[in-house]
Amino acid sequence: MxxxxxxxxxxxxxxxxxxxxxxxxxxxxxxxxxxxxxxxxxxxxxxxxxxxxxxxxxxxxxxxxxxxxxxxxxxxxxxxxxxxxxxxxxxxxxxxxxxxxxxxxxxxxxxxxxxxxxxxxxxxxxxxxxxxxxxxxxxxxxxxxxxxxxxxxxxxxxxxxxxxFDLSVADKPSMACLSSRIPTGLEVTEERLTRIEKAEQILRTWGFEQFRVRDHDGLARIEVASDELEAALNPDFVRTAREHIADLGFDHVTLDLHGYQTGSVSPETNNARTDTSSAENSDDPVVEDVFAVEDSTGANRSQ
Known part of the structure; x- marks a missing residue:
């Protein structure tokens, strides 16, 4: 060998x-x-x-x-x-x-x-x-x-x-360009790239190491490594994500309970959908709107 x-x-x-x-x-x-x-x-x-x-x-x-x-x-x-x-x-x-x-x-x-x-x-x-x-x-x-x-x-x-070589990146998680966060068929625009970058900077600031914010048009789908899911459910982070990521122009902010998956919006594995109603009966990522809050009328809404 x-x-x-x-x-x-x-x-x-x-x-x-x-x-x-x-x-x-x-x-x-x-x-x-x-x-x-x-x-x-x-x-x-x-x-x-x-x-x-x-x-x-x-x-x-x-x-x-x-x-x-x-x-x-x-x-x-x-x-x-x-x-x-x-x-x-x-x-x-x-x-x-x-x-x-x-x-x-x-x-x-x-x-x-x-x-x-x-x-x-x-x-x-x-x-x-x-x-x-x-x-x-x-x-x-x-x-x-x-x-x-x-x-x-x-x-x-x-x-x-x-x-x-004692490189500081020896254990660095794989990264990909920001356009990889946009599902195939949805136009790549400067606006989408900018809001993805800003959303991911929030996760970076909170210390997450392996993450993506997938931009499904009006829905931000957060993926983090499986061993970081618990941290993503921290109430303080949930509040921060709900407030600041929604402010970037997303209508909904969700957490993918399957965790980070390479290429989850690529052509061969494009199972990530903004409509999660059939998730239990498919192989789609399990997406939970953990960032839902109640408005003044008591109705549930997402931000």
Whole structure:
């Protein structure tokens, strides 16, 4: 069995064959590991590049700066807007394909400016089989290099490598762009992205680690990790969520009792519905309006 140390040696030797690389850098554990390996192999000839757009929370952008500094790799930020694309805003099953194509194209533009030919991404060996992921097709079409996938490094091994490099993101939960919170078929707009970001900042402030706020038009569906469900039912948090998330423009605020689930609004698992009347007889997420309050007439309402 190959040790993690041998995997690290193999990948760094591989990357050292290039004159330079630019790493598509989101600040997640996968891209951070690739950035650390590239920095180890190439030093100043390695660059981490983050794409800034409406789908990246400001808090995540700031984290990329901190993590790049932690690694010691050069860091650049390129700005663009996915909302310029009608195909992206349409939010069909190919949304991730359009997003990844635009992001990687922006990375290649920066790479060319720096005289670099190779753009790397953080796809690992566990990714291709995990549900509907059209973004991988964009990686293949644009010929981005995925060293973790090339060396058959699984997600668990990625975290082991992160620990070897003593990266602060070694145990960071997986994150995805804000548009992943919007069900397929519902248009991606700046207004929706903004209110999702603000709603999730409330959960971040309360110390939740694995969470999503799914935007079902007028309904905000909160998902938290199963071991954080009890904290989500804390009366003080319920009051805060009810008052502040509702103020962002949602008619209803709900808690999904199934907890956080990757891709719960993706095409193959799009069972999250704003109409929960048949939840008991289906495989839909169990959604409870725990944020219901009584108005002055005594009637139950949601905020």
């Amino acid at each position: 190959v040790s993690i140390e041998e995997v690290i040696t193999s990948i760094t030797a591989d990357l050292a064959e290039f004159d330079g690389v630019l790493v598509a850098f989101s600040g997640g554990v996968d891209s951070s590991v690739v950035a650390a390996l590239a920095n180890e192999a190439l030093g100043d000839n390695a660059i981490a590049c983050t794409a800034k757009s409406e789908t990246l929370p400001e808090a995540e952008l700031e984290e990329t700066r901190q993590i790049a500094a932690e690694i010691g790799i050069r860091h650049k930020v390129v700005e663009f807007s996915e909302l310029d694309s009608d195909a992206f805003r349409r939010n069909d099953e190919e949304r991730c394909y359009h997003c990844r194509t635009m992001r990687l194209s922006a990375m290649y533009d920066v790479a060319r400016e720096q005289g670099i030919e190779i753009v790397c991404d953080g796809t690992n060996a566990s990714d291709p089989g995990e549900g509907h992921r059209p973004g991988h097709r964009a990686v293949e079409e644009l010929n981005a290099y995925s060293p973790l996938l090339e060396h058959e490094v699984t997600k668990a091994e990625v975290r082991e490598i992160a620990h070897e």
